[in-house]
């Protein structure tokens with residue numbers, strides 16, 4: 001009986017051991033894909049800057065990297081903190097200047113979100129989304145809703161206008 005259990009355990013270990021490289025490979029591939037898509041985003045952002053005639057300095061590259069990795073609509077202080085972790089010689093003035101430049105070039109969008117300060121995100125390419133702001137945590141949730149989009153167009157049309165753009169912010173708190 002004991003021997004049987006031993007054999008069973010050994011074969012179990014064997015199976016797990018044989019599966020291990022496969023599992024590790026899967027994890028590594030996933031990590032790799034994530035990293036590649038991140039690099040893709042950074043490269044894309046740099047390309048956009050170059051296309052707008054902006055010179056890519058080392059400092060701007062760092063700021064691009066942080067922007068491409070930030071999906072939480074950060075404000076300038078949060079961006080400054082993230083940039084500092086990569087290069088602590090980049091001043092907040094440089095960040096302000098770069099953000100303004102990127103915004104003027106249409107690469108970056110800023111939102112007030114009713115919090116009295118600018119929150120940034122990379123301008124989406126040919127896509128659109130709206131925002132929900134959790135007023136208790138400051139968390140920004142992105143959403144899209146076809147009905148709302150169509151309704152807005154209808155309202156404008158009925159008033160004799162063509163809708164050329166909009167921003168929609170919903171202020172929310174978690175249901176208690």
Ligand SMILES: [Zn+2]
Pocket residue numbers: 128129130149166168
């Ligand atoms: Zn919308």
Ligand SMILES: [Zn+2]
Pocket residue numbers: 073121129130131142
């Ligand atoms: Zn957004």
